[in-house]
Amino acid sequence: MRTRDEHKEQLVRQKALELIVHQGFEGFSMQKLAKAAEVSPATLYIYYKDKEDLITGIGIEIGKKFSENVLRDFDSNLPFAEGMRIQWRNRARYAIEHRLETEFFEQIRSSSFREKVMDSFVEDFKSSMGKFVHNAIAHKELNPMPLEVFWSVAYAPLYNLIRFHHEGRSMGGKPFVFSEELMYQTLALVLKALKP
Structure with a gap:
């Protein structure tokens, strides 16, 4: 029986990420x-x-790391504003430093692997974030709203800035580089929109 080579295993994982991100699940094969x-x-x-075990395993590993x-x-x-500031900082840092993993995970989210991967780590994450949102509503720091509306207002602007950064340009092809200044300027507008 052949033994596991940790270096080779990491290489296989890296190449799998690259292939899946660039060719999608349909174009990927062992x-x-x-x-x-x-x-x-x-x-x-x-x-x-x-193939399924590989994709699921990588997805679970990335999901836990993201969380x-x-x-x-x-x-x-x-407090809501402070928690959101930490959330934005952490999400931006992870997405920028781990671009390949982030793009892979976006593909997982809209695939048949979604449930198996998300179920492996999402409980603690949902619990912590759910408590944070409920506390903010109870302390009158946040308007009550459906989860989908909250997420769309709270995080979609951040992920658009990150997307512009990864593409190297924003609207109309204007060069774009992500900065904390732009991030916190955007967050200030988001907090204003979410507060009662």
Whole structure:
């Protein structure tokens, strides 16, 4: 029986991320991965049972890493504006420093792997964020609203700034580079929109 090589396993994971982000799930195969990672197809099966196991495993690993990073220094009992500031800082840092993982996870969110991956880490995350939102409403720092409306107003502007940054341009092709100044300027408008 062949043993696991941690370095090779990380290489396989990295190449899988690159292939999936650039070619999508439909264009991804274990054969293509073996070729990209310069390993034999049999080597892949030391680490993963099959293509689904590989995608799910990587998705769960990234989901947990995202959750840990987003909740770093965050407490659901924080005042709303302070908690949102930490959330934006953490989300932006993770998305910019881990672009490939972020783009991979976006594909997971709209795929058949979504439930299996999200169920593996989302409970603690949902609990912490849910308590934060409920506290903010109870303290009259946030208007009550459906979750979808809250998320659209609270985080979509941040993810648009990150998207502009990754594309290197904003509206009309104007060059764009993400900055904390722009992020906090946008957050100030978001907080104003969300407050009673």
